[in-house]
Amino acid sequence: MIFASLGDFQLGTTSVMTGPTAADETLANDFHEHKVVRGKPVPQKGGEALDRRSFSFFFDESFCSPEAEYTRLVAAKVAGNILPFIPGGGGFLGKHYFIKELKGTTHKTTQSGRIVRISASIQLVEVPGSALSLGGVGIAGAAVALLNPLIKRLR
Template sequence: MTVYAYLGDFVLGQDNAMSGPKSDSQKWGNTIHQHKVVRGKPIPQYAGEELDQRSLTFFFDESFCDPQLEYARLNAARSSGSVMAFTSGYGNYDGTHYQISSVSPVIEKTTKRGRIVRLSASIELLEVPGAAISFSSAVSAIATAAAALINPLTKKG
C-alpha cells in the first residue's frame, strides 16, 4: 500500500497516524520590486525567487492512532524548528526541505469525558533551501567550538 508522502519521519497517508491530506496546496513566488517613475506606470524589476510554501490539511482519528499524541508530536516538530525532507509516496525526492511554520488544530469529536476522538489539523510549511541547511550546520559547529574554547570544562565534540 502506497502512502501519499513523507515529511521527515511523519507518514502522510494510509499507513500511519496522518490520513492522506484532505488538501495539499503549494505556493511559488518571485520578488519583484516596482520602481516609481515621474510619469507612467512603475517599472518592475525581478529580484529572485521567494521561499516555496506548502499547506496540508489532514486528520487524526482514534480508529488508527491516538489523536492527542500525534498532535503533540506534530506540534513538537513545529516548536523545535525541525527541518524535514518532503518525499512523495513513490519515493520522488526533489531535495526540498521544509520547516513547520504553523499548526492549526480543530477538535472535531470528543467522548463525553472530553477525550479527543477526531482532530483535523492544517500545517503551513516553509521551504528551507540547501544553502541554509549547510549554513545552520556550520554555525552550530562554530558555536560548539567557541563554547569549548571559552569554557575548558565543556567537552569537545
C-alpha cells in the first residue's frame, strides 16, 4: 500500500520514493478586516483559503535512480502541472494541486560524484474544481474569470 498518489508520483512505494518523512496539511479560512475609527478592526469571514500540503521524503539508489526521479519532480514543477491527490487508503477526494515549491538536497555521492541519496520537500497549493472546469485558461486566468463574470460570458 502507498501513502498517496500525486498524479503519476506515488509517495511511499519501496521502488521509487520513501513514504513521507514529514507530511503537513493546512486548511484555513480567509477573512477581511474592516477598520473602525475607534477600537479594534471588525473581522468578516471571506470564505475558504486554498488548501496547502507539504511533504518531505528521499530518493536512494537502493530502490531507484535518485537523479532521474528528482528530475521528474522538477519537470512537473516547471510545467505547472495540475495533479490529482489521492490518499493511499483510496477514495479520490476531488482535490488537485500544483507544485508551488520544490527543494532538493544531495546527502550522499560516490567518490566519482554520482548521487546516491537526495532528500526532497514539496509544497503543494490546491487548484479548486471551479478553476479546473474553465479548461485551458491557466491558473491566473481562471482566477480572473472566477472574479469577473464578463470573462465567463466571452468564452
